[in-house]
Amino acid sequence: MRVQRIGKANPAEDEAVYQAILRALLEGKLKAGTKLAETPLAAIFGVSRERIRKVLHRLGAERRLEMIPNRGARVPRPTLDDIRRVYEAHRVLEAGVLSQLVLRVDEVLLAQLDTHLEEERAAARRGDRAASVRLSGAFHVHLVEALGNPELSRILADLLSRSSVMVSVYEPAAQSICAVDEHGAIVAALRDRDLMRAIAVSREHFLHVEGRLRLDEAAASESEDLAAIFTPVKPLRRKPRSAQS
Amino acid sequence: MRVQRIGKANPAEDEAVYQAILRALLEGKLKAGTKLAETPLAAIFGVSRERIRKVLHRLGAERRLEMIPNRGARVPRPTLDDIRRVYEAHRVLEAGVLSQLVLRVDEVLLAQLDTHLEEERAAARRGDRAASVRLSGAFHVHLVEALGNPELSRILADLLSRSSVMVSVYEPAAQSICAVDEHGAIVAALRDRDLMRAIAVSREHFLHVEGRLRLDEAAASESEDLAAIFTPVKPLRRKPRSAQS
DNA sequence: CCTCCAAAAAATGTGCACATTATGCACCGC
DNA sequence: GCGGTGCATAATGTGCACATTTTTTGGAGG
Structure with a gap:
């Protein structure tokens, strides 16, 4: 049986x-x-x-x-070029988002963005690197989500997730990814409904980030301990035969 | 055996x-x-x-x-709203593409676009609807590909493929999807390096197309003849037992 | 010592048998 | 007659036994 x-x-x-x-x-x-x-x-x-x-x-x-x-x-x-392409795609997409956003910014959105900027500054002040990185990405997510288009949000989330994996490879120290004042400048341009300036600032911002990428080939790693990586996850089902320490 | x-x-x-x-x-x-x-x-x-x-x-x-x-x-x-979202995403993306393109247009690209426009006009003149639809989509593909970023090209191809399925549902007659002169206006603005105008024209263009969408609920269809749809494709492998006309 | 090649070992891909879930339908009580 | 219920049927999901391919191993020859 x-x-x-x-x-x-x-x-x-x-x-x-x-x-x-x-x-x-x-x-x-x-x-x-x-x-x-x-x-x-x-x-x-x-x-x-x-x-x-x-x-x-x-x-x-x-x-x-x-x-x-x-x-x-x-x-x-990913190649360094691959990463640059992802960043460029993100940059181009954000330019489009901004072009749409200047047409429909309102005080509510601006207030939300200001709040977010304040959080970013707070994280930067207290030196919380993890929070800084997270909030920095969230800023760009916030921008697309303001358009209320799930399709666009999904595309951006995709690009972001890809680049986060990438920075782990090429950003040695992963220091403050995005300078807060650059984000602030984008919001300021948005407040003035100045599309050209918003795009220019955003563009500079991304080029800035891209410029920080360093090729860290030394990471041969090949971390062979797959079990250790996934161990925090409790086994979903006991293997019926053997295979247990 | x-x-x-x-x-x-x-x-x-x-x-x-x-x-x-x-x-x-x-x-x-x-x-x-x-x-x-x-x-x-x-x-x-x-x-x-x-x-x-x-x-x-x-x-x-x-x-x-x-x-x-x-x-x-x-x-x-897809809902009509779904389709609108895809079109909006395409529009936003193209605005970003244009913002990047005005910075690096050259005579070569402009000449290519002119050639493409001429093809579109020729197709329109001879009333070739299929070619018109195809070339109309190709115009937008041409624009992104000018940036040479495979990531962006893939995103656009994805959006385009989705919307082509959609128009088959909601565009009853599938008449000339994009007016050629609107494409021409985009190229003209590009030639002048006028970003604001290019974005505005592109935006109008897309809103124009979106406005033509009609809800054609009557298409209950449920085309039950799957075999007929795929018959042009020759069977890849003969079924070992029975199952042959 | 290095290179090349064959055989073993390991890993991936696939058809199949069967479990599970959904669906259609006749039947029964109300 | 009508709605719910139970069973028969069809369709989807999954483990398993292999086939195939790739990678490693182990020597023989130069």
């Missing part, structure tokens, strides 16, 4: 594994170039290999992993 | 099925709301159900199909 639990429909498992890997990816715990083999991951998460496989392919379709036929999944190792 | 051909590695099959469905989707042959069941598709294409399944999920990840757990794949039925 086989007590195997097969076909147990549990969509939550898919999602949990997906979120776990995505989170590790976004937090930079998975270094660029790391091979994500199916079997070890299945053992780590305590789920079947097919499930891992599905998640991996999904992440590949979203361009968050690099899938090579018959060779498995790897964390992408 | 089983002569089953299992595990026959043939990545081309995946791609062929993917392209076939995607093409049908882009050409509007698959009406909105149509259910894409796995088993019939497997029979039509002459491949295993797993292969269809994989392709369907991939298309779902790309948001080209709507996947509902345990209920299969359906051709998305």
Whole structure:
């Protein structure tokens, strides 16, 4: 008699594994170039290999992993040019957002942005680097979301998530990503409904960030301890046979 | 003895099925709301159900199909608001593209655009509606590609492909999507390096197109003849048992 | 010592059998 | 007649057993 639990429909498992890997990816715990083999991951998460496989392919379709036929999944190792392109895309998109935003700014939005700027300054004053980085990205998210277009928000979120992975590779110290006063200048231009200035400031801002990118090839890493990376996540299902310390 | 051909590695099959469905989707042959069941598709294409399944999920990840757990794949039925959002995203993106383009236009690019405009006019003169629609979309593609940023080109291609599916639902006659002179006005503004005018013209252009959208709810359709839609594609592999006319 | 090649080992890809979930339909009580 | 209920049927989801491909290993030859 086989007590195997097969076909147990549990969509939550898919999602949990997906979120776990995505989170590790976004937090930079998975270094660029790391091979994500199916079997070890299945053992780590305590789920079947097919499930891992599905998640991996999904992440590949979203361009968050690099899938090579018959060779498995790897964390992408973006070129410096790749990163520049992502930044440029972000810059171009934000220019478009600003062009639309000057037509519909109101005091409510300006007040919200001012509040955000204040938070950024506060984080900078108390030297909270993590918060600074997070708020800095949030500023740009705030701008697109002001347009209320989910499509645009999604595109930006995509670009941002990509670049956050990238800075973990190329920004050695990850110091203050965005200077607050540059953000302030954008808001000021927005307040004046001055599109040309807003675009120019935003452009300078991005070029500034791009200029700080450094090629840190030394990071060979290949962090081989996949288990350690995912251990904080409790196993979703006990492996039926063996495979436990 | 089983002569089953299992595990026959043939990545081309995946791609062929993917392209076939995607093409049908882009050409509007698959009406909105149509259910894409796995088993019939497997029979039509002459491949295993797993292969269809994989392709369907991939298309779902790309948001080209709507996947509902345990209920299969359906051709998305976009709201009029959905479409407006896609158009707005395109418009915003193009504004950004233009803001970047005015900084680096040269005679070569302007000449290329002029050539393209001439093609559009020729198509319009001879009443070639299909060519007009195609060239009209190509104009906007041309603009982003001038920036040489694959990331941006991909984003635009994504938006365009989505909206082409949509117009097939909501544009009853699918008459001249973009007036050529509006495209010409954009090029003219670009030639003058007049960003504000270029953005304004582009904006008007898109609002014009958006304004033409009509809600054509009558299209209940549910085109049940999936086989007929995909028949032009020759079966990739003969089904081993039965299932042949 | 290095290079090249063959065989073993490991990892990925695929068809299939079956579990699970949804759907259609006849039946029954009200 | 009508709405809900239970069963039969169809469709989707999943584990598993392999096939295929890639990578590693281990020598033999130069």
